[in-house]
Amino acid sequence: MSYAELDQAADRLAQNLAAAGAKAGTRVILMADNSAAYLAAAVAIWRTGAVLTTLYASSLPDEVAYAFENSGATLVVADSRAAALVRRIEEHPPVQVLDDGELYGPSAKVQIKPFTPNAEVDPAALALICYTSGSTARPKAVMHSHAGLLDAADAYAAVWHLSASDRTIVCLPMAWAFGLVTTSMATLVSSGEVLVLARTKPDLIIDAVSRLRGTFLAGVTTMFVKLAERLEEVAVKPDMSSLRLCISGGEPRNEPVFARWTALTGCPVHDVYAASECFPAVTYDPHQDPAPVPGSSGKVAPGAQMRIVDVSGNDVPPGQAGEALWQGPALFLGYWKDPDQTRKVLTADGWYRTSDLVRVDERGYVFVQGRLSDMIIRGGSNVSPAEVEGVLNAHPSIRSAAVVGLPDEHYGEQVVAAVILQPGMRLDAEDLRSYCASRLAGYKVPGEFIPVDSLPVNARTEKVDRRALKVRLFKEGSLA
Secondary structure, eight states: OOHHHHHHHHHHHHHHHHHTTOOTTOEEEEEOOSSHHHHHHHHHHHHHTOEEEEEOTTOOHHHHHHHHHHHTOSEEEEOHHHHHHHHTSSSOOOEEEOOHHHHHSGGGGSOOOOOOOSSOOOTTSEEEEEEOOOSSSSOOEEEEEHHHHHHHHHHHHHHTTOOTTOEEEEOSOTTSHIIIIIIIIHHHTTTOEEEEOSSOOHHHHHHHHHTTOOOEEEEOHHHHHHHHHHHHHOSSOOOOTTOOEEEEESSOOOHHHHHHHHHHHSOOEEEEEEETTEEEEEEOOTTTOSSOOTTOOBEEOTTOEEEEEOTTSOBOOTTOOEEEEEEOTTOOOEETTOHHHHHHHBOTTSOEEEEEEEEEOTTOOEEEEEEGGGOEEETTEEEOHHHHHHHHHTSTTEEEEEEEEEEETTTEEEEEEEEEEOTTOOOOHHHHHHHHHTTSOGGGSOSEEEEOSOOOBOTTTOOBOHHHHHHHHHHHSTTO
8 A cells, every 4th residue: 555545545534434423532443453454544533633542453342341431432443353343342332344445445546535624633632542451450541642643753763763765564553552653653754664464473574574575673572582483493594684673662671582583683673661651761773772782771762851760759870770750742641531540640740650660871771670560579678570580581591581479478479480491491490599699689589480381471462461470370380
């Protein structure tokens, strides 16, 4: 699909949506797998002045029903699979099914008049409500303005030097800001080409690089683990030389895996640190840092500001860890219909409290040490799971590790590591314990190492699901 065809498709869809009642301020839910039609629908919703409200295509019926009630959406745009799910819900808004025929069929060849909204869209108006992946009891509904989204896309495009010659592989769900804003929109504002994949399957991604000559790939650490393993398995090594930029985000870095990936593809994995509420916060300029600093997510992005504070809200010196506060042009507007939660995360002077434990060194490189909510408290001392995982992932017998805290009657919590071993390796708990003790303070050394075949991941974002892991280890491990 060309840019002209995308423009025509968006106008065609916008006319249909406007006829169905979409206008400034109305919420329109978009629920579909990644496709060119998804991008056309997003643009169409914005052209009417309505608020794009994203839901994962894999959402469960009760999640969809909650979003209907919470957002007050008056329309749903869905692909055929998602539309069938929506129609099973007793009370649902009218559904418009995304039809590829409107984009590629005979009707797409018929020129139509450009869509003209009833009123000019205000850049400061609400443009997007995205529901978080649900690490809390109910997903939060994060709000962004039109201007904020464009500022974010422009910032990503500038710092990563995206251009019309780039071919971006978009495999993360567009219902997630990482897939929609960080990759798709950043490419579109650069006049680049978007290679849309409906799934994060390794073979599809490898094909998009080797055959379609993708230049830019973004994903979470778990995705790069699977990709590296797949490249090591295949007998005939695919040509990955077209890649010039790989970005990981959403999870702690896994330096041994990234080193393997670089050896396999010739393209290092840089990082981005952001949240649905604030982007971009921290990333790399690959021209200034051709190789990432081990363990670091980069430097504060141009236009953004970051403070690292202690529990009293005082700034800490370089090298000392604290909570990261963020401010910038793409800061979210708040949580939809939840002013109390909005006040909890925004300071009086407009800084977003990330709840992330972060330190910044003397050179300005940012090291994310984990979520404060993931922190293990052992005998009154804080243990960052990400720090322990970084040590374990560097051990030659371990392919991947995840660390959680489980109840301990003496110390409150015990540090427990779930480890996936390299093929042919056996678990040697004493060796691992000794290895960790030489690199970590004693209270940070895992008290138990549990071999697992796989780690539970969030099916939508591919991140390790720590909550599910804790439940599984407690039920199946020796601590049950």
